[in-house]
Amino acid sequence: MQKNALHILLADDDEDDRLFFKDAFEEVKVQTKVEFVFDGLQLMEHLMNPDTKLPDILFLDLNMPKKTGKECLIEIKKTEHLKNLIIAIYSTSSSDEDIEDTFIEGANIYIKKPSDFNALKKIINEVITLNWHYHTSGLNRDNFLLSLK
């Protein structure tokens, strides 16, 4: 595993989704290192651990047991050394309410879980090649929800 590999963290309680996610990353051409946590509590413990190397991008599911994705998002944005973490919401829901709330709480992008494996690969490709500095500075409600053309 290369040292400059992109460090990805996915917080998702669903085993199948983790599997899809892992497989998709394996088929993406960029070098990545993918780690998983299974719920919100575990995510926060992991992030708060001083030994943890922070990920380059955090993929955050919203509907998780013990602590929801939204709660995690709020906590992360309140924590000094975590607040600049790039967070991609990765959820089944596409309700306006969820999109609006996570946008306000400071997530960087919102991804609706696709129902096609190829689409997933495309999305992942898009996200990891995104110029985050550029994207974040020009962030608005219209480009917050990732849509593939």
Added chain:
Amino acid sequence: MKWIPKFNSSNYLRVIFIIAIFILLFLSSIAYKHNKDLNESSKLLMHTYEINIELERLMSAIKDAETGQRGYMITRNHRFLAPYIFSRDKVNTSFIALKKLTANNPVQKQNLEKIYKLIIQRYVSFENCLKYSAPETYDKRKLDNHMFGGRILMENIRFKVDEMNSIEKDFLNKSLKKYDQEISLGPVFSISLFLVALAFILLAYRKISNDLERLTIYNKKLLISSGLMAESETIGKFSTWQWDLQTDKIEYSDNLYRLLGFLPNAFVPNKDTFLNYVHPDDKEAIATSMEGIINNKELPFIYYKIVKPNNQIRHFKSTGKLLIDQNGSNILLGINFDITDEHLLNIKLQEHNNELVKINKELASFNHVASHDLQEPLRKILTFISRISETDKAALSESGKEYILKVETSAKRMRVLIDDLLLFSKTNTTKKEFVKSDLNELFENVKSELAVIIDDKKANLNADKLPSLDVIPYQIEQLFINLIGNSLKYSQPGIAPHIIIKCEEILSNEYPEIIDQPFKKFFKITFTDNGMGFDPQFKDNIFVLFQRLHSKTDYPGTGIGLAICKKIVENHKGYITADSKPGQGSVFTVFLPQ
């Protein structure tokens, strides 16, 4: 400001009576004067006659003396001298009387003095005649002289007496003439004054009788309206009370007694009576607000409970006002409403409302379930299918491949169904924010959204100018998309779709569908196409959720699109209808209130 004399009835009467009294006083003073004048003139008359008589007495006394003296001188009988001797006293008596009578008249007084002197001279001449007729001192020449002198004196006296009499007569005539003049003025003047006074009194009488008549009418009206009031209090379950702050007297309307559970006038109310019937929970609040009315001159609505003698609890609402009448007395007026029925109804409504809120919450959680939990397994099915690679598929039998395809189609259809269902419930539950929007702009957005299909089908869209309305913009867009999309979808094979959109202003009373709506003016927007149309017996059914007129293999769809249209139009307090004949296109009509 123009000054308008404002005579109310009692002032008017007062003025008339005062004028009449003055006239009568004037009349009686004239009568008094008249009487006094008459008295004066008769006194004057008496006075003149008295003087006259007294003067005649004087004359006759002197004449008696003359006659007596002559008799003595002829007969020398002393008996004839007696009248002469008495005459002096008589003369003196008359003289004193005359002096008294003429005391106020200087001219007559002078005349009287002259007469007195003449009389004294006459008596001197009498003495001299006696002296010179006596035999011892008889002197014919001297006697003749004195006799003659006596004669002249007598004539002088007579003359003076006549003069005095005539002076008195003149004075009497003059005075009488004066009085006559005054008195002759009197009767016409008094009679006319009397008539005027009579007229005034008659006027007052007429006024009074008019007022009485009006009073009777008003009394009758008052009686009717108080009867009506009592009746309406009973029907409307309210009651009134008045509290005179000066006399501290409180009056309840009959219905207040009834509302409190008593017969009318069952007790005499005072300031604290009412509190006895107020529910213990509310006693303090009512006591404070009763104090408050006097200070604030007004009682805002208060709500409280009362306890009837049979322990039944009723809900009351009260309000009051301080009234200051013309005489400056302060009267508190109050109205008590028995709102128990409304109160119970409200509680029921509140319960229903709570239930509705609960149901809405359940619906929202159902939406959540549909959007997350139902979609999750579906998404996985689809993802797993997508992961079956071509090599995997090659290993399957033909029927296996077909089954996989059917699984995929069904799963995709289920996703569309769930998405549409969500869209439908969203039109119902999301916030309804009305924004003034130009419908032409929304229509343009829809056209660009549907551009691909319009191009594909070579469709022709013709639209009137549309109005600007207060709408939920994305919903109206959705409405247009669904209606136009529908026309495009169900076009006749081989014929390019032609959709005509017309708009006109109409009044709700011209259309039975919307006659019950609270709005009067509507916009009627029609979408007419040349598509395949449908059997008019389904024109109501097509708006029902999941109702489809075609098989899904011919025309894919969920049967939700028109149901959403109906919901959207209802959200805008409008109405949607459809009409068609198979093969002749269809017309969708949307009514939106202005």
